[in-house]
Amino acid sequence: MEIYRERVLSHYREPHNQRHPDSVDHQAIGFNPLCGDKLTVYFALENDVLADVAFEGTGCAIAIASASMMTEALQGLPLARAQQLIDAARAMLAHGEMPDEERLAEVRALEGVREYPSRIKCATLAWSAAAAALDGNMQQVSTE
Amino acid sequence: MSSPAFDVQSIRNDFPILHQEVHGCPLAFLDSAASAQRPQQVLDAIDHYYSHDHANVHRGVHTLSHRATDAYEGAREKVRAFINAKTTQEIVFTSGTTEAINLVAASLGPSICAGDEILITHMEHHSNIVPWKMLCERSGAVLKVVPIDRDGVLLTDKIPDMINARTRLLAVTHVSNALGTVNPVKSIVATAHTAGVPVLLDGAQATLHAAVDVQELDCDFYAFSGHKMCGPTGIGVLYGREAWLERLPPWQGGGEMILSVTFTDTVYNKLPYKFEAGTPNIAGAIGLGAAIDYLLHIGRGNIAAYEKYLLDYLTDRLAQIEGLRLIGTAPDKAGVQSFVIDGIHPHDLGTVLDHKGVAIRTGHHCAMPVMDFFGVPGTARASLAFYNTTAEIDQLIDALAVAREMLA
Incomplete structure (x- = not known):
């Protein structure tokens, strides 16, 4: 099945950076009321660079895999660059826009969700939360 | 357990929507509790x-x-x-x-x-x-x-x-x-x-x-x-x-x-x-x-008897699946069986089942307090009508095995 490519299942089975970091400067919760999935994204900053990106929470395979990929893609990026990447990832997952971003190569494994309209929000959940965390808001964002 | 005298095949002929393929598999529509299908007469x-x-x-x-x-x-x-x-x-x-x-x-x-x-x-x-x-x-x-x-x-x-x-x-x-x-x-x-x-x-x-x-x-x-x-x-x-x-x-x-x-x-x-x-x-x-x-x-007595037979068949087959927990086990039930499977999110289950032609409902079923009571964010729910068959239930069970292999 296109939506459950091996790369996706691999991130789901062993998610990267699914933990609470030692220090947290920004965090936000992504909530999908359709299924109750809730992810918290954490950023630790050093000189306006994302020194640590992690997440916690529960979700479907798509939501967890996407969150895992998100932490890898954003790790070590300056804030402005992270914003660009988040926008590009959301545009790709939600609208099928293919970005010229080497850092999103792994995330492209999720493009199969485009065939399943009801699952796109699962894939964008962690990225929506990351965008809210970047805004510096200790807040909850909803997919609806 | 045998089927009561009920000509389900001739009933299915009244429902044009049931005769189609989804993702290359025959449609098994097990979501009538969300909305039932209509016969040609309607x-x-x-x-x-x-x-x-x-x-x-x-x-x-x-x-x-x-x-x-x-x-x-x-x-x-x-x-x-x-x-x-x-x-x-x-x-x-x-x-x-x-x-x-x-x-x-x-x-x-x-x-x-x-x-x-x-x-x-x-x-x-x-x-x-x-x-x-x-x-x-x-x-x-x-x-x-x-x-x-x-x-x-x-x-x-x-x-x-x-x-x-x-x-x-x-x-x-x-x-x-x-x-x-x-x-x-x-x-x-x-x-x-x-x-x-x-x-x-x-x-x-x-x-x-x-x-x-x-x-x-x-x-x-x-x-x-x-x-x-x-x-x-x-x-x-x-x-x-x-x-x-x-x-x-x-x-x-x-x-x-x-x-x-x-x-x-x-x-x-x-x-x-x-x-x-x-x-x-x-x-x-x-x-x-x-x-x-x-x-x-069709006759409401006939419908009730046949649906009871289908529900018993569904519940028995689901209960044999390892790691599957039935949600809703009251002695007097009609047409619905909710369940969760260890390690598989209901929405992943719904997507894999859809890929095998099986339509079920996944999520909170507009009953969030029930989900809270059972401590789950949502369930998978197969629901039955008199136009369903045991073959469709078998198709569901086979698709669940595929989902478990892929996701659990």
């Missing part, structure tokens, strides 16, 4: 109405208006007979169960005071929670909730202690959409009436599966939807005991619900039109009438 009735008889009802003196009115009122009589109401005055057409419940909540509203109590149960659909919650917020009344147990059985013995002099209504579902539990509504109504409390029954999940007799149940209100019983979407029914409907004020104003209008005075129409403002869903009512004809033709 589609034909709607098509015939729009092709030959459509005009506004209760208005014109011309032939088409007479025909439309006869067909619309004919459908009302079919509904009356279907639930054995005393008169057609007690049959109000609505857009569905949700609107029927909102009608009662709105019309009852002005008579509800701060400190009054509305009693519901823990297994209600959101449509039988939120209108009452809104009424409580408007009026200062208190919402009280009858608990359930781990099998999904309503703890009816708690009801007498939860009723007091301030209790204004008991609203309870006939059949739970998330758990499949069939509630002993006749005795619940009797208990409430002993204390002088009127009862509204949410029949959305009941009418497809079993005979409903509102006089035998002795309920004060009974709400149900067309689309859950092989009729069209956008049509539903509020049965109300005549004395109650006479007493309640209208909830929406407009054409049809009035006898005379001046800028100083309005005289409301008689029952049931007092509650049917505006041009009604005429085609929907006619389609619902055709669905009733169809269900009666």
Whole structure:
């Protein structure tokens, strides 16, 4: 099945950076009321660079895999660059826009969700939360 | 376990939508609790109405208006007979169960005071929670909730202690959409009436599966939807005991619900039109009438017996799957089995099953308090109708094995 490519299942089975970091400067919760999935994204900053990106929470395979990929893609990026990447990832997952971003190569494994309209929000959940965390808001964002 | 005498293949021939492939597999539609499918007879009735008889009802003196009115009122009589109401005055057409419940909540509203109590149960659909919650917020009344147990059985013995002099209504579902539990509504109504409390029954999940007799149940209100019983979407029914409907004020104003209008005075129409403002869903009512004809033709006893056989088969097969937990194990159930599988999110399950042609519902089923009670964010729910087969259940079981291999 296109939506459950091996790369996706691999991130789901062993998610990267699914933990609470030692220090947290920004965090936000992504909530999908359709299924109750809730992810918290954490950023630790050093000189306006994302020194640590992690997440916690529960979700479907798509939501967890996407969150895992998100932490890898954003790790070590300056804030402005992270914003660009988040926008590009959301545009790709939600609208099928293919970005010229080497850092999103792994995330492209999720493009199969485009065939399943009801699952796109699962894939964008962690990225929506990351965008809210970047805004510096200790807040909850909803997919609806 | 053998199938009762029931020619399901010939019934399936009446349902054109069932004969298609999804993702290259035959469609196994196991989501009738969300919305059932329609037989050709219902589609034909709607098509015939729009092709030959459509005009506004209760208005014109011309032939088409007479025909439309006869067909619309004919459908009302079919509904009356279907639930054995005393008169057609007690049959109000609505857009569905949700609107029927909102009608009662709105019309009852002005008579509800701060400190009054509305009693519901823990297994209600959101449509039988939120209108009452809104009424409580408007009026200062208190919402009280009858608990359930781990099998999904309503703890009816708690009801007498939860009723007091301030209790204004008991609203309870006939059949739970998330758990499949069939509630002993006749005795619940009797208990409430002993204390002088009127009862509204949410029949959305009941009418497809079993005979409903509102006089035998002795309920004060009974709400149900067309689309859950092989009729069209956008049509539903509020049965109300005549004395109650006479007493309640209208909830929406407009054409049809009035006898005379001046800028100083309005005289409301008689029952049931007092509650049917505006041009009604005429085609929907006619389609619902055709669905009733169809269900009666198949025979409600035959339907109930065959569905019981299917539900037992489904539950037995699901129970054999390792790591699968059944949600909703009441002794008296109809048409629904919810479940969760260790390590697999319901939405992943739904997507893999869809890929194998199997349509089930996943999520909270508009019953979040039930999900909270069982400590799950959502469940997978297979639901049955008389047009389903054991082969479709086998297809579900095979697809679950694929999902477990892929995701667990």
